[in-house]
Each structure stands twice: as C-alpha cells, then as structure tokens.
Amino acid sequence: xxxxxxxxxxxxxxxxxxxxxxxxxxxxxxxxxxxxxxxxxxxxxxxxxxxxxxxxxxxxxxxxxxxxxxxxxxxxxxxxxxxxxxxxxxxxxxxxxxxxxxxxxxxxxxxxxxxx
Amino acid sequence: xxxxxxxxxxxxxxxxxxxxxxxxxxxxxxxxxxxxxxxxxxxxxxxxxxxxxxxxxxxxxxxxxxxxxxxxxxxxxxxxxxxxxxxxxxxxxxxxxxxxxxxxxxxxxxxxxxxx
Numbered sequence: 001x002x003x004x005x006x007x008x009x010x011x012x013x014x015x016x017x018x019x020x021x022x023x024x025x026x027x028x029x030x031x032x033x034x035x036x037x038x039x040x041x042x043x044x045x046x047x048x049x050x051x052x053x054x055x056x057x058x059x060x061x062x063x064x065x066x067x068x069x070x071x072x073x074x075x076x077x078x079x080x081x082x083x084x085x086x087x088x089x090x091x092x093x094x095x096x097x098x099x100x101x102x103x104x105x106x107x108x109x110x111x112x113x114x115x116x
Numbered sequence: 117x118x119x120x121x122x123x124x125x126x127x128x129x130x131x132x133x134x135x136x137x138x139x140x141x142x143x144x145x146x147x148x149x150x151x152x153x154x155x156x157x158x159x160x161x162x163x164x165x166x167x168x169x170x171x172x173x174x175x176x177x178x179x180x181x182x183x184x185x186x187x188x189x190x191x192x193x194x195x196x197x198x199x200x201x202x203x204x205x206x207x208x209x210x211x212x213x214x215x216x217x218x219x220x221x222x223x224x225x226x227x228x229x230x231x232x
Contacts, residue, residue: 042223
C-alpha cells in the first residue's frame with residue numbers, strides 16, 4: 001500500500017494559464033474524491049468518481065474546472081484560465097465504497113497551487 | 117444540509133496539559149460517519165478515527181479519546197498529557213451515508229499549539 005499520491009506537490013503559475021494535477025489513488029479503491037482547501041478553512045468537496053463515472057460535482061467546480069478518471073484508476077483535475085482565487089491546496093482522497101457502505105477516505109499530501 | 121462546527125479556532129496549552137477539541141455537527145440522515153483528522157505543518161491529512169452514528173461508545177487510543185453524544189450532536193476529542201508533537205490543525209468531518217455516498221464535510225479546524 002503506497003497510499004494516495006499526488007503530483008506535483010507545488011505548482012506556481014501566472015494568472016490565465018492552464019494547470020493539470022494528477023492523483024493516483026490506493027489501487028483497490030473504487031472511489032476517488034477531489035477537495036480544495038484554502039487558508040484557514042477545512043477542505044471543501046469538489047467532485048467524486050466511482051470507478052470511471054463522475055457522480056457528483058460541487059457548485060464550487062466552475063466551468064473552468066474539469067476532472068477525469070478515464071480508466072477508473074488515476075484522476076486528473078484541470079483548471080483553465082487560472083484566477084487568483086484558485087490559489088489553494090488541492091487534495092485528493094480515495095476510499096472503498098459501495099452504496100451506503102463507505103470506508104474512511106485516505107488523503108494524499110495535496111498539490112499547492114499559487115497563482116501569481 | 118450537513119454542517120460541522122468547530123467553535124475553537126485556536127488553542128494553546130503547555131506540554132502535559134489535557135486539551136479537548138470540540139465538534140458539533142448537523143445532519144438529517146440517521147446513518148452517518150464522523151471523523152477526526154490531524155494536519156501537521158507539513159500539510160498532509162492524517163486520519164485519526166471514524167465513528168458511525170449507531171455506535172455511541174466512547175473510544176480511547178493511547179493519549180487520545182473521543183466522546184460521541186448524539187443527544188447534543190457532538191463528537192469531542194481529548195488529548196491527555198499533550199506533547200509538542202501534537203501541535204497541528206485538527207479537523208472534524210461528517211459523511212452522510214444515505215445521501216452523499218462518502219463525501220465529507222469538514223469543519224474549519226482548530227489549531228492546537230503545545231508549548232514546551
């Protein structure tokens with residue numbers, strides 16, 4: 001068990017650029033979640049996948065954000081035309097779950113995005 | 117809608133003191149899970165405990181203990197004989213089993229500083 005892996009750990013970019021983050025969940029986990037954490041707040045839910053299906057998206061996820069999990073394994077989160085307000089820690093988590101039965105989420109170390 | 121409130125923004129104690137971190141939650145579901153996570157300065161989220169809504173038995177793990185009371189919708193966390201290494205931000209989280217399939221709602225966290 002290598003845990004949830006996120007890449008990169010840090011990303012600094014200019015406003016208006018596109019960025020993409022990657023998350024590799026624990027291999028046997030079928031659920032994958034993306035959260036955003038801004039300074040002084042707890043993580044906020046963005047979206048989640050069960051296998052390759054994206055089942056829910058938060059209203060926080062504007063049309064500049066898109067997430068994929070094409071083969072039900074790793075996932076990518078892309079932000080287009082980044083804005084200052086996108087600066088945050090982006091956390092990925094995975095868990096094993098089916099219906100109402102959910103195991104605890106395991107979180108990655110996050111990708112810290114800084115917009116210049 | 118589910119909500120988690122951690123009223124204590126910051127707590128500072130001297131090493132070896134006991135400290136209790138408060139967590140109050142709101143949910144309409146009868147089946148739900150409560151979690152505590154630790155986020156040290158390095159940034160990763162570390163899972164500490166999960167309780168389900170049908171198990172109100174208090175739990176002790178070493179210097180950590182948790183008091184779950186459905187009557188007051190609280191899930192408080194006590195650290196006994198605190199140590200400097202306990203300094204971190206602690207998050208309480210709620211996951212509704214019946215409506216939200218595993219995603220978590222976090223409180224805003226309590227920053228604990230343990231001074232030597």
